[in-house]
Amino acid sequence: MAKQIVPFVVHGTGTGVAQNISVPGDVSHTFESDTLPPFGGADSAPSPLSYTLGALTGCNQISAQLVAKELGVTLGEFTFAATGDFDPSVFVGGAEGNANFDAVRVEASVQTDADEATFATLVSELERRCPVTQLFKRSSLDYTSTWTALPLEAAS
Incomplete structure (x- = not known):
């Protein structure tokens, strides 16, 4: 192809x-x-740095939906908190080093009907396929994510 x-x-x-x-x-x-x-x-x-963290959470949600469809699971509401640790000494002061975030942490929860094994596959695959996650992971910063599956609430 x-x-x-x-x-x-x-x-x-x-x-x-x-x-x-x-x-x-x-x-x-x-x-x-x-x-x-x-x-x-x-x-x-x-700020552009806030937009990059927002792009990360948005892209994770889109990627999760694409993967969930392939896995045959349903996703409901998402909740994200993304934190980037930024040392401005290179950016503002011109110090030697990397002007990137030192670390980025994502905490995510999503309502789903996926079992534990399928949810683990969902998270692994969405992070592998998410372009923005890959930008962060491949930039050599300390990237961590914690995903929590919540019960899928019935539509009212």
């Missing part, structure tokens, strides 16, 4: 540290980024 490429494109414009970002396509989207005052921003919008 030939490799397929799906391009993802964003355009940004801004002044100072704030930026307006647009995503072209059949349905276009826009969002803004800024940063915290210690990094020169006004905190008027989420």
Whole structure:
């Protein structure tokens, strides 16, 4: 099978540290980024680092749905907390080293009807296939995740 490429494109414009970002396509989207005052921003919008953690949780949820469909299990509500430990000394002060997060931790729970073994497969496979998880894992930071299966609540 030939490799397929799906391009993802964003355009940004801004002044100072704030930026307006647009995503072209059949349905276009826009969002803004800024940063915290210690990094020169006004905190008027989420920082790019916050967006990366949000991208991680969002991509995990999408990946979980794709894998769940293949495994024949149902997923309900998700809850995520993603924390990135960031030392700004390289970014702000120009110190030697890596400007990346030192560590990222994801705590996730999802309602499911999967048994324990199937849930373990679901988590392993979604993390293997999630592009954003792989960006973090392959960047040499300390990446950990804890997934909890919760009983699937019946629709009311």
